Amino acid sequence: MATSKTKKSDASKVQLWKREPGWERLGEGEEAILEGYCADYIDFLSTTKTERRVHSQLVELAKKRGFQDLDEVNRAGKKLKAGDCVYRAIDGKTVLLTRIGKTPLAEGINLVGGHADCPRLDLKPYPLYQDEELVLLDTHYYGGIKHYQWLTMPLAIYGVIIRRDGTKVEVAIGDAEDDPVFCITDILPHLDVDQSKKTMREGIAAEKLNVVCGSRPVSKDEDDKDVRDKAKLNILRLLKKTYGIEEEDFASAELEVVPAGKARELGFDRSMILGYGQDDRICSYAAARAVLDYNDIPERTMGALIVDKEEIGSYGRTGMDSTFLANSIAELVAACDKTYSDLTVRRCLEHTKMLSADVGTCADPDYKGVNSDGNMGRLNCGLQVNKYDGGGGKGGASDASAEFMAEVRKAFNDNGVIWQACELGKPGVGGGGTIAMYMARLGIQVVDCGVGLMCMHAPWEIAGKLDAYMAYKGYMAFMVKA
Numbered sequence: 001m002a003t004s005k006t007k008k009s010d011a012s013k014v015q016l017w018k019r020e021p022g023w024e025r026l027g028e029g030e031e032a033i034l035e036g037y038c039a040d041y042i043d044f045l046s047t048t049k050t051e052r053r054v055h056s057q058l059v060e061l062a063k064k065r066g067f068q069d070l071d072e073v074n075r076a077g078k079k080l081k082a083g084d085c086v087y088r089a090i091d092g093k094t095v096l097l098t099r100i101g102k103t104p105l106a107e108g109i110n111l112v113g114g115h116a117d118c119p120r121l122d123l124k125p126y127p128l129y130q131d132e133e134l135v136l137l138d139t140h141y142y143g144g145i146k147h148y149q150w151l152t153m154p155l156a157i158y159g160v161i162i163r164r165d166g167t168k169v170e171v172a173i174g175d176a177e178d179d180p181v182f183c184i185t186d187i188l189p190h191l192d193v194d195q196s197k198k199t200m201r202e203g204i205a206a207e208k209l210n211v212v213c214g215s216r217p218v219s220k221d222e223d224d225k226d227v228r229d230k231a232k233l234n235i236l237r238l239l240k241k242t243y244g245i246e247e248e249d250f251a252s253a254e255l256e257v258v259p260a261g262k263a264r265e266l267g268f269d270r271s272m273i274l275g276y277g278q279d280d281r282i283c284s285y286a287a288a289r290a291v292l293d294y295n296d297i298p299e300r301t302m303g304a305l306i307v308d309k310e311e312i313g314s315y316g317r318t319g320m321d322s323t324f325l326a327n328s329i330a331e332l333v334a335a336c337d338k339t340y341s342d343l344t345v346r347r348c349l350e351h352t353k354m355l356s357a358d359v360g361t362c363a364d365p366d367y368k369g370v371n372s373d374g375n376m377g378r379l380n381c382g383l384q385v386n387k388y389d390g391g392g393g394k395g396g397a398s399d400a401s402a403e404f405m406a407e408v409r410k411a412f413n414d415n416g417v418i419w420q421a422c423e424l425g426k427p428g429v430g431g432g433g434t435i436a437m438y439m440a441r442l443g444i445q446v447v448d449c450g451v452g453l454m455c456m457h458a459p460w461e462i463a464g465k466l467d468a469y470m471a472y473k474g475y476m477a478f479m480v481k482a
């Protein structure tokens with residue numbers, strides 16, 4: 001990313017490292033490739049709004065490209081060789097895609113890991129109730145959201161319901177052309193004297209994030225005299241007819257309320273993307289695409305790990321703070337090596353290099369007060385590398401070593417990747433974490449590297465197209481060359 005050339009004879013001349021938009025530095029014909037990639041990504045964003053849908057889409061793409069199920073390979077006692085491709089999945093939510101390389105697994109793999117869960121509103125176990133004339137769905141928010149951003153906008157519902165008999169029904173309503181949508185109300189400005197005196201956090205309580213889903217009572221001729229909430233009864237009858245479910249089935253369901261509508265190009269110049277859940281599908285998609293698209297046998301095994309539960313602390317068996325990755329490496333060793341050895345698994349983990357592919361932030365002209373001035377990410381200035389995250393005093397950061405930063409930097413510079421080094425914001429104004437520290441716990445070399453967003457965690461987040469494409473290019477360079 002150096003900008004001025006230094007003549008050997010002129011020892012006093014220095015190279016400046018500028019943070020600037022990357023368009024002029026794209027290679028010959030690269031802008032067309034960038035546009036093609038972003039069009040695919042926008043489609044992906046529009047159709048995979050939950051971790052389950054991301055997962056099933058990635059597994060489907062992998063199968064189409066000849067990836068085998070690693071667990072089936074081991075059950076059948078088959079052996080893998082360089083060039084073979086496998087995936088390993090758990091609970092329909094977390095997946096590892098790998099392309100086996102030439103070097104032994106004991107030397108480690110090159111891994112890029114992102115997450116597929118996004119901030120949203122989950123339905124509670126008893127979600128359905130009637131108040132006044134309206135039928136509503138009670139929600140418990142998932143991840144860090146600003147409550148007020150979710151009001152008075154069209155919403156969709158996705159998820160699964162497991163019926164009493166164990167059968168599963170999938171729900172996807174609000175995004176098809178003739179689907180109805182859902183909505184959370186807000187008070188009109190004419191009557192908001194009390195509300196407007198409160199802080200933004202207190203103004204809309206989490207308990208007020210109730211989703212309007214009906215208002216029509218059961219008709220007179222099917223009226224159940226004993227039931228007070230006739231509109232709720234009507235909704236229950238509709239749900240039984242459509243999905244074959246009873247009210248108790250909500251207890252064994254995962255239903256997620258997300259913004260309705262497609263991701264779109266943003267701006268007169270179409271240089272940006274507006275979409276729900278770009279944290280972290282913008283990085284997850286890039287990582288998965290790199291493993292799926294590479295069409296040669298890599299030196300080191302390359303892998304994309306797309307996990308769940310990052311937004312609520314990486315807990316749970318589908319989160320990064322689980323045994324999934326270590327178990328998957330063990331399965332890989334069992335499938336690749338003549339004899340399985342626990343020592344090989346440990347060696348593999350300790351020699352694995354990884355990018356924790358999660359989003360960063362970009363300087364917002366309206367909120368300059370939170371900027372870490374010269375160290376703030378800038379939109380369309382390239383893929384971001386964050387040596388550390390966390391809050392003030394680097395609290396909670398895994399803090400990558402200078403040596404590993406140098407390896408990542410070299411892989412990017414040698415392969416035409418436009419990138420920038422950043423931190424989240426100025427020390428003390430807040431902070432955040434990623435999956436990096438859980439990888440580091442396994443002995444893995446890891447650094448945070450992802451796309452900077454504007455209005456992260458809002459229902460509609462903004463990303464730069466150049467940055468989105470550089471994630472794909474950068475992850476590919478790292479996996480193949482680092």
Ligand code: MN
Nearest residue numbers: 279280358359
């Ligand atoms: Mn994230």
Ligand code: MN
Nearest residue numbers: 279280311457
């Ligand atoms: Mn997040």
